[in-house]
Amino acid sequence: MRDAISDPIELPDPQSDASIGVLKQSMSPKKMALKRFVNHRAALLSTIVLVMIIIFVAAAPITTRYGVNETIFPASDGPNQNLAPFNLAWFGTDGNGRDLYSRIIYGAQISMLIGLFTAIGSVLLGTLVGGLAGYKGGWLDDILMRVTDIFLALPLLVVLVIVRGMLKNVSWVSTIMGDPNSVRFLVILLTIIGWMGVARLIRGQVKQLKEREFVEAARALGATSKRIMFRHLLPNSVGQIMVALTFAVVGAIAAEATLSFFGYGPDAGSGMTSLGLLIRDSKRAVPPGYWWLVVFPGVFFIILSLCINFIGDGLRDAVDPKMQQDLK
């Protein structure tokens, strides 16, 4: 396969004794996947950058210079609003005289938490539903495919806004999900939409796996459905689940930003912010030409999603079953 060139796999050196018989050290599928991932240079670099971003963001009070809602100096000491980057505020200040650099870090904290929790929720729900539908087939599978077909084809923002409106107007929901502008509400809302993509991916994977010989062998040995699912299908889908998780994180962060951009995001009342809210503010900074308010949040957002996308891409290449067949 020509495609394999893009992903160099070490073949045994014809001179060494490894090529005469078996490989000296046989590699487990996990090791092979890890090796392929490390060989994906962009993915490796992105992992390093992402880990750095995570450390930086997690250590927020140490790495930031001002509080999230703190002005760089009191307005009585002179104008502090919309200042271009200078030594007191590396990324400039916003319309309230707050340090943009610190606010990006605090915003990233919220956005990444929303992304992570949503992704975990979506992957748990999606794996459960997708796995069951793929394994059992029948009406469950049919309903899943029909429902997700329509939901995934509709514009995401429309679905989010309408579902949000529905949840907001049903009284008992608010006792579980809280205020429509809270982070909890947003995470649950994004999970309600986000699991569908994951379910379709896992369904496909399970459908493929359950026809394989080892599952047939297990069934012939009398294994129960539960055992087959948890001991055979699930461990063999871990790679795909990881890929789904990665893309779910980036999807959730983008969805949060989209919602915030249109004013449906988390409430910024107490000065709390998110990347989406910062990007929404950047729209107002365009006409007066406060370029720092536009460029820094935007570029940070692009770098963050690029890193996660590259990692997802690398993971997908690493666990792609097609590639595994090439190795044989």
Added chain:
Amino acid sequence: MLRFIVRRLLWAIPTLFIVTFVVYCALRLATNPLASYARANPRIAKQPEKMAQYIEENGLWPGITGYIRGYFLWLRGFLTGNWQVSIKGSRPVWPNLKDALINTLRLGIMASIVGISIGLALGIFAALKPGRLRDTAVNTGALIGFSIQPFISAVLLQLFFAVQWAKWFGEPLLPTSGMYPPGHTGFDPVLMLKYMILPVIVVSIQTVAAYSRYMRASLLDVLNSDYLRTARSKGISERRVLVKHALRNAMVPIVTLAALDVGAIVGGLIISEAIFEYPGMGMFFLTAESNGDFPELMPWMVIVTSSVILFNLLADLAYAWLDPRIRLD
């Protein structure tokens, strides 16, 4: 083939009814039309008999049976052309919706043509030399494109081409909002094109990224196939192999995907439209949603969902027609 088409068409009709019913219930819950009406007409809201009359006229009864009865009342009005008037301003809905639809189609079709053709070209370019520099460059570029959300590229482009450009060179290079300058009347294609450049770029970025990857994957699949080796081994030129055998077959899945994407255009440009204040379906939706305007949102959703269902059907048909290996029954 005919049987297949007829069967799929027959399936599409009940799907459409079920979907519109679900949308009806969802929208009634989400927008709460009665509350929106009371908000828009505070004086009428104080008169219970007038409100009761509004409920009866528009079928806004509560409860499950109320929703079902309301749906059929709405459906009859919709199909016979007696559409409910909008809550805000009590205007007929169709004239504005029609203009929005035409504007969105204009933008969407242009962006699709630009985006898909560039994407396909890049994908072919990459697939011809897999693993080489160009392949890596196209792949990396596609991932970068995926990571640039439309609202970010839109504000960055606005900042650069309008505000900063004006600072450096005296006047903005490209207009950043609307379809025509304020006060303009009549049809002026050159001016309109100028106003569409930035929205088209924003919408195309993700299209280019997606299609370059689809095309690359699809073409590589075909290039590695046995029948292509056969074609080569019978001695025809590489060019002929590529054009006649490889590209034609590689296009089969792409056509299907393109049909699905075109179906999603109608409602899918909300973000770019909102930022560039382009008076299309997206702006229509956002305005109607903020007013809780159920009579405006319902036809909007019907158009968007039927477009999705219709193009889903077309995609299936195209796939069956283009790929003779697919059995129709």
